[in-house]
Amino acid sequence: MKYCLFWVLLLPLGAATQELFTLTDAASNLPAHSLSVRTMSMGMKRLDGNGTNWHHIPDVGWGISKKWMIRSSIFLANRGAQPLKMEGVGLYTKYRFLSVDDEHKHFRIAAFARLGTNNTPIHMQELEIMGHNTGWETGLVATQLVQKTAVNAAVSWERVTNNFNGNKFPGNAPRDGINYTLAWGRLMYPKKYTSFKQVNLNTMVELVGQYLPQTGEHFIDVLPTLQVIVNSQLKIDMAYRRQLTNSMFRTAPNGVMLKLEYTFFNIR
Amino acid sequence: MRIFLCILLPLLWSSSNAFGQLQSATLQATGLTCSMCSKATFKKLQAIEGVQKITPDLDNTSFVLQFSPNNTTPIASIQKQVEAAGFSVGKLVLNYKIPATTIANNTAVAFKGGQFIFIETASTKKEGIVQLQVVNKGFITDKEFKKLQALATKYPGYDKAAPNQYFVKLL
Numbered sequence: 001m002k003y004c005l006f007w008v009l010l011l012p013l014g015a016a017t018q019e020l021f022t023l024t025d026a027a028s029n030l031p032a033h034s035l036s037v038r039t040m041s042m043g044m045k046r047l048d049g050n051g052t053n054w055h056h057i058p059d060v061g062w063g064i065s066k067k068w069m070i071r072s073s074i075f076l077a078n079r080g081a082q083p084l085k086m087e088g089v090g091l092y093t094k095y096r097f098l099s100v101d102d103e104h105k106h107f108r109i110a111a112f113a114r115l116g117t118n119n120t121p122i123h124m125q126e127l128e129i130m131g132h133n134t135g136w137e138t139g140l141v142a143t144q145l146v147q148k149t150a151v152n153a154a155v156s157w158e159r160v161t162n163n164f165n166g167n168k169f170p171g172n173a174p175r176d177g178i179n180y181t182l183a184w185g186r187l188m189y190p191k192k193y194t195s196f197k198q199v200n201l202n203t204m205v206e207l208v209g210q211y212l213p214q215t216g217e218h219f220i221d222v223l224p225t226l227q228v229i230v231n232s233q234l235k236i237d238m239a240y241r242r243q244l245t246n247s248m249f250r251t252a253p254n255g256v257m258l259k260l261e262y263t264f265f266n267i268r
Numbered sequence: 269m270r271i272f273l274c275i276l277l278p279l280l281w282s283s284s285n286a287f288g289q290l291q292s293a294t295l296q297a298t299g300l301t302c303s304m305c306s307k308a309t310f311k312k313l314q315a316i317e318g319v320q321k322i323t324p325d326l327d328n329t330s331f332v333l334q335f336s337p338n339n340t341t342p343i344a345s346i347q348k349q350v351e352a353a354g355f356s357v358g359k360l361v362l363n364y365k366i367p368a369t370t371i372a373n374n375t376a377v378a379f380k381g382g383q384f385i386f387i388e389t390a391s392t393k394k395e396g397i398v399q400l401q402v403v404n405k406g407f408i409t410d411k412e413f414k415k416l417q418a419l420a421t422k423y424p425g426y427d428k429a430a431p432n433q434y435f436v437k438l439l
Contacts, residue, residue, distance in 0.1 A: 031308040032352040066351050101299030101356035102409050104329065148301050187302075193326035196307050232307035263304075265311035 027108035027143040030063035044255035088117035119164035125249040135160035174214035200229035219246035287379035288366030298358035382432035400436040
């Protein structure tokens with residue numbers, strides 16, 4: 001938690017920022033009755049030198065109402081040189097329960113929950129239900145937008161269990177983790193919005209951390225991202241994830257990410 | 269009492285077209301800056317019954333809505349659609365075309381589908397296009413509403429407007 005406070009103090013308020021981050025889902029929701037189609041691909045370099053783990057997470061999201069959304073995902077991965085296969089599914093829901101809007105600013109808090117399944121052997125101490133473990137996660141996310149500056153912070157509790165296909169979670173390893181993220185970004189272009197057709201360029205930085213309360217182990221990663229928004233409807237994130245500090249056993253913490261998201265408005 | 273008003277008032281209002289015809293509206297949306305957010309709002313506004321054309325000002329997150337002739341667009345649908353996009357109405361100015369009408373402060377007039385109550389407005393006679401700013405909760409920022417809440421002593425019901433009852437300022 002001391003790292004969390006440290007980064008909050010360092011956040012450079014005043015930069016022009018968007019709140020559409022690569023890993024962190026902000027407190028804002030999908031518009032009601034809109035469909036988001038998304039895919040995230042990650043190439044994570046294995047520390048054992050056996051190539052790169054490629055993960056692909058296609059998903060669809062639906063704005064149930066102005067306050068409530070759901071998202072379902074499929075986890076595909078190749079684990080080094082093996083063929084790509086489906087390893088599990090995910091379900092995510094978020095409810096925005098506080099929203100204070102003003103001209104060019106807002107403050108929002110949402111509660112979220114996620115379920116994830118996986119059928120592969122457990123190979124690392126890091127808890128990750130987005131493509132590695134079976135388990136659940138629940139937490140809170142808050143977003144403050146002021147002019148073109150947004151700061152996003154999330155904290156969640158994650159609990160994992162045995163993976164499918166008889167792949168048991170090691171009995172003596174911690175099953176609970178506290179996840180936290182802090183995110184910051186800057187609108188690079190345009191300086192002035194004049195048309196929906198303008199290409200938008202954003203740069204963002206996310207800090208993603210996990211703390212295992214049972215053993216006190218932790219990691220913090222940093223994700224610089226370049227984001228391109230086309231026609232105000234297609235979002236392309238290009239990110240690099242890099243471990244900053246770590247005391248747990250991880251197998252492939254560093255790598256590149258590409259995320260594409262397209263939103264269909266007013267489905268009904 | 270509230271149930272009684274909910275049933276009776278729309279019946280009275282629907283039978284009357286005393287005030288004139290909605291021509292256009294200028295909407296300031298709040299809680300957003302990015303162009304994707306403006307596009308979500310724009311798409312939601314397009315789905316409002318009677319909207320013919322929308323001109324967005326992306327830098328100011330405002331939209332000018334042109335309505336079809338003889339439209340019966342519910343004013344509440346403007347707020348509903350902005351909120352469905354995930355944002356709020358910060359300011360809404362309605363442009364009505366009216367016949368020669370005497371507007372008096374703290375008096376109610378019926379329009380298609382509702383009732384306007386004029387507040388903080390000097391009594392005057394108007395004809396042609398008039399601009400009315402809706403000052404109900406949900407049509408101005410929360411900060412502004414808190415400031416105006418004290419007006420409830422002068423204009424009874426301002427802080428708890430009935431459905432389709434709009435407190436407006438003549439601009």
